[in-house]
Amino acid sequence: MKPLKCLGLLLLGWLLVALGVxxxxxxxxRVITIAQYADAVSLDPQHTNDNASYSIEKPMLEGLIGFNxxxxxxxxLAEKWDASxxxxxxxxxxxxxxxxxxxxxxxxxxxxxxxxxxRNPENKLRRYTLYKVISQIDVLDEYTVRFTLSEPFGAMIAxxxxxxxxxxxxxxxxxxxxxxxxxxxxxxxxxxxxxxPNDHITLVKNPDYWDKANEAKVDKIIIKPVPExxxxxxxxxxxxxxxxxxxxxxxxxxxxxxxxxxxASTEAIxxxxxxxxxxxxxxxDLRVRQALNYAIxxxxxxxxxxxxxxxxxxxxxxxxxxxxxxxxxxxxxxxKAKALLAEAGYPNGFKAVVRGNNQTDTKDALVxxxxxxxxxxxxxxxxxxxxxxxxxxxxxxxxxxxxxxEFAGWSPSTGDADWGIRPLLTKENWPPTNFTIGFYTNPKVxxxxxxxxxxADPAKRKAAYAEAQRVIMDDCPWIFxxxxxxxxxxxxxxxxxxxxxxxIGFYRSVYYK
Amino acid sequence: xxxxxxxxxxxxxxILFGVSVVIFLILHLVPGDPARLVAGxxxxxxxxxxxxxxxxxxxxxxxxxxxxxxxxxxxxLGRSTRTRRPVTQELRLTFPATVELTLCATAIAVLIGxxxxxxxxxxxxxxxxxxxxxxxxxxxxxxxxxxxxxxxxVFAVKFDLFPTTGRGGLENLVLPAVTLGAGAAAIIAxxxxxxxxxxLGMDYIRTAHAKGLSERAVVLRHAVxxxxxxxxxxxxxxxxxxLAGAVVTETVFAYPGVGWLLVEAIGFRDxxxxxxxxxxxxxxxxxVNLVVDVLYAFADPRIxxx
Numbered sequence: 001m002k003p004l005k006c007l008g009l010l011l012l013g014w015l016l017v018a019l020g021v022x023x024x025x026x027x028x029x030r031v032i033t034i035a036q037y038a039d040a041v042s043l044d045p046q047h048t049n050d051n052a053s054y055s056i057e058k059p060m061l062e063g064l065i066g067f068n069x070x071x072x073x074x075x076x077l078a079e080k081w082d083a084s085x086x087x088x089x090x091x092x093x094x095x096x097x098x099x100x101x102x103x104x105x106x107x108x109x110x111x112x113x114x115x116x117x118x119r120n121p122e123n124k125l126r127r128y129t130l131y132k133v134i135s136q137i138d139v140l141d142e143y144t145v146r147f148t149l150s151e152p153f154g155a156m157i158a159x160x161x162x163x164x165x166x167x168x169x170x171x172x173x174x175x176x177x178x179x180x181x182x183x184x185x186x187x188x189x190x191x192x193x194x195x196x197p198n199d200h201i202t203l204v205k206n207p208d209y210w211d212k213a214n215e216a217k218v219d220k221i222i223i224k225p226v227p228e229x230x231x232x233x234x235x236x237x238x239x240x241x242x243x244x245x246x247x248x249x250x251x252x253x254x255x256x257x258x259x260x261x262x263x264a265s266t267e268a269i270x271x272x273x274x275x276x277x278x279x280x281x282x283x284x285d286l287r288v289r290q291a292l293n294y295a296i297x298x299x300x301x302x303x304x305x306x307x308x309x310x311x312x313x314x315x316x317x318x319x320x321x322x323x324x325x326x327x328x329x330x331x332x333x334x335x336k337a338k339a340l341l342a343e344a345g346y347p348n349g350f351k352a353v354v355r356g357n358n359q360t361d362t363k364d365a366l367v368x369x370x371x372x373x374x375x376x377x378x379x380x381x382x383x384x385x386x387x388x389x390x391x392x393x394x395x396x397x398x399x400x401x402x403x404x405x406e407f408a409g410w411s412p413s414t415g416d417a418d419w420g421i422r423p424l425l426t427k428e429n430w431p432p433t434n435f436t437i438g439f440y441t442n443p444k445v446x447x448x449x450x451x452x453x454x455x456a457d458p459a460k461r462k463a464a465y466a467e468a469q470r471v472i473m474d475d476c477p478w479i480f481x482x483x484x485x486x487x488x489x490x491x492x493x494x495x496x497x498x499x500x501x502x503x504i505g506f507y508r509s510v511y512y513k
Numbered sequence: 514x515x516x517x518x519x520x521x522x523x524x525x526x527x528i529l530f531g532v533s534v535v536i537f538l539i540l541h542l543v544p545g546d547p548a549r550l551v552a553g554x555x556x557x558x559x560x561x562x563x564x565x566x567x568x569x570x571x572x573x574x575x576x577x578x579x580x581x582x583x584x585x586x587x588x589x590l591g592r593s594t595r596t597r598r599p600v601t602q603e604l605r606l607t608f609p610a611t612v613e614l615t616l617c618a619t620a621i622a623v624l625i626g627x628x629x630x631x632x633x634x635x636x637x638x639x640x641x642x643x644x645x646x647x648x649x650x651x652x653x654x655x656x657x658x659x660x661x662x663x664x665x666x667v668f669a670v671k672f673d674l675f676p677t678t679g680r681g682g683l684e685n686l687v688l689p690a691v692t693l694g695a696g697a698a699a700i701i702a703x704x705x706x707x708x709x710x711x712x713l714g715m716d717y718i719r720t721a722h723a724k725g726l727s728e729r730a731v732v733l734r735h736a737v738x739x740x741x742x743x744x745x746x747x748x749x750x751x752x753x754x755x756l757a758g759a760v761v762t763e764t765v766f767a768y769p770g771v772g773w774l775l776v777e778a779i780g781f782r783d784x785x786x787x788x789x790x791x792x793x794x795x796x797x798x799x800x801v802n803l804v805v806d807v808l809y810a811f812a813d814p815r816i817x818x819x
Binding site: 128178197224391419 | 543544545546549550551552553554555556557558559560561563564567595596597598603606607658662665666669670673676677678679680764765766767769773774780781782
């Protein structure tokens with residue numbers, strides 16, 4: 001019995017010690033802990049393509065142009081800018097007196113160094129293609145910098161506002177080399193302090209921030225990766241976290257009902273849809289595609305799957321995307337759907353496979369869609385695949401691609417119509433190139449997009465995208481489903497923190513009430 | 514004994530080599546393109562191509578395997594395709610955490626399992642016997658993500674006794690270790706009970722009783738030690754499974770261990786990390802087996818490896 005007794009005593013001892021010791025925090029220090037669904041992959045914005053990383057970069061690294069929490073463009077490190085009418089030359093007038101966290105002055109040379117780095121293919125940065133259109137960068141004076149593009153690109157301002165456009169200290173980039181992504185240095189209200197992989201990342205207040213009105217309001221932000229949804233909720237309830245990114249829909253009501261918590265709901269720039277392979281029977285028939293749009297009661301699905309946190313999509317773009325035009329929705333009308341199917345030669349419906357990822361929300365949505373299409377005689381087989389396997393299937397070229405119906409959601413990370421339509425609905429972006437996974441093409445859409453890219457005039461661009469949206473809505477290459485809300489949760493005594501419409505966390509203005 | 518251990522260590526080499534081939538082949542047969550996953554959903558074909566070649570994935574499979582193996586022999590497990598951190602560094606950060614958690618879980622499992630199993634055997638057909646075996650059955654059947662969340666809600670949120678997540682002091686270990694150890698405790702309890710019952714029915718136990726030894730002495734000195742061989746086998750196996758099975762528990766408690774690392778790596782087809790982690794798990798499984806064999810000799814002097 002002796003060894004067992006010892007062990008027992010030992011465990012008891014541990015327990016007592018454990019109960020006595022609480023986590024150390026300096027007296028008076030204001031700390032915010034955020035439980036986020038994933039750890040950062042990289043903290044170099046030019047080498048980042050996931051929202052978890054961007055959420056953590058944003059409080060540290062600022063762009064020439066930034067977004068406010070509604071994703072409207074605001075001047076950040078540039079005070080103003082202008083574009084040539086042919087959308088090829090962009091000039092930025094920079095803010096004066098700004099310093100990076102390491103003391104390096106922010107100026108035109110720093111901006112040039114940043115974009116020269118990302119557009120150089122030899123650096124193999126993940127955001128290379130976003131900026132490779134830049135062919136020349138000229139430092140006109142200490143605080144003026146001019147970009148010349150190799151071809152007209154009307155969406156360039158939005159591309160500078162993209163989170164990948166965060167400006168890094170050129171000194172730090174030099175100093176750390178390949179390890180810069182673990183030691184980011186920017187100009188933002190928070191500075192990088194520590195990264196323990198899969199454990200936490202700590203940001204501390206930058207006392208020398210250039211914009212006193214928007215400076216850091218807490219001393220420290222600690223971001224912890226917590227993949228399990230239930231765990232995040234438990235952390236929030238206990239107060240181990242002051243904000244969680246994100247709250248699953250199924251928990252929305254519970255968080256709302258709790259007096260100590262508040263739900264931060266943001267209308268997203270995501271649209272969700274089912275792409276139909278328009279190169280394949282029966283989806284090559286417009287009437288079939290219309291029928292499937294009429295056959296789905298979007299409101300009912302939104303209520304069931306999103307717990308009401310969304311609204312039907314009335315365009316391929318979400319309302320908060322720049323260039324959005326409301327077009328129309330296909331009202332729920334099963335009788336009309338049946339008539340259209342009969343007219344197209346499918347009076348008894350048909351069988352098809354719909355594919356989606358294996359997340360709970362997606363599975364719920366697919367089952368709901370399956371049930372509703374059954375009402376008009378369309379027999380769906382639901383195939384839920386892990387993300388890796390699904391993308392392997394989707395990115396096969398037309399000849400090998402088995403796509404019939406594909407459930408997906410998309411948000412243009414530039415917040416601009418170009419990246420909300422071009423990758424999804426043009427021939428040059430058919431797999432394996434990009435995400436036109438229903439192999440749609442229409443000359444009218446392609447022309448409108450091209451026209452929009454040839455100019456930097458907002459009015460002309462808007463008109464061209466409006467035309468594209470109308471044509472797409474009439475062609476219905478997708479079953480248009482919904483625009484969702486993104487849910488974050490915070491303790492009731494915390495404010496100024498939410499999710500941006502692009503699902504990137506907006507942490508920089510967090511404060512204690 | 515030393516020769517036995519050395520020989521067994523030598524045998525591990527071909528086993529690990531075999532494991533590495535199997536891991537490599539299976540990984541590359543499973544659909545999913547690491548370059549595409551690293552590049553992100555909205556990446557162009559050009560991005561993907563650049564990334565693929567920078568990861569060396571455009572080379573023929575045998576070339577990739579041999580270059581990987583060559584590096585492994587030199588102690589270099591490569592770099593994560595996602596985070597670009599060296600795999601050895603990732604494992605150095607996470608493996609101790611998992612070992613810590615697993616040792617704690619095993620300690621809890623052995624403590625509960627052996628005590629409950631022995632008591633149940635000694636008081637066969639009593640209320641304690643029935644109820645503990647029912648609890649053991651539940652323990653085996655309870656999914657650990659559910660148990661983990663329930664423990665967290667009750668002991669961390671409701672009663673505020675422990676932190677919800679993370680790695681830190683011992684207080685962070687209690688809930689995940691109990692969650693992880695529960696299933697193993699149940700199995701150990703059942704095995705201990707049946708092994709003890711067998712031993713308690715033996716002639717020498719009757720003799721011990723007959724010569725007037727106390728019940729306590731009979732059970733603890735004579736019976737338990739002899740009943741331990743199958744229990745040690747099970748503990749060894751369970752320890753191995755716990756290390757690998759920490760996957761779910763680590764995810765639930767956001768505990769930065771190998772299991773969580775592995776799950777994420779699989780999701781992104783992060784080949785170097787998966788290969789490194791699995792190789793390490795295979796190695797520790799083999800080592801644990803060896804330790805179990807050595808322990809047999811201590812538990813039963815009749816077993817020797819001369």
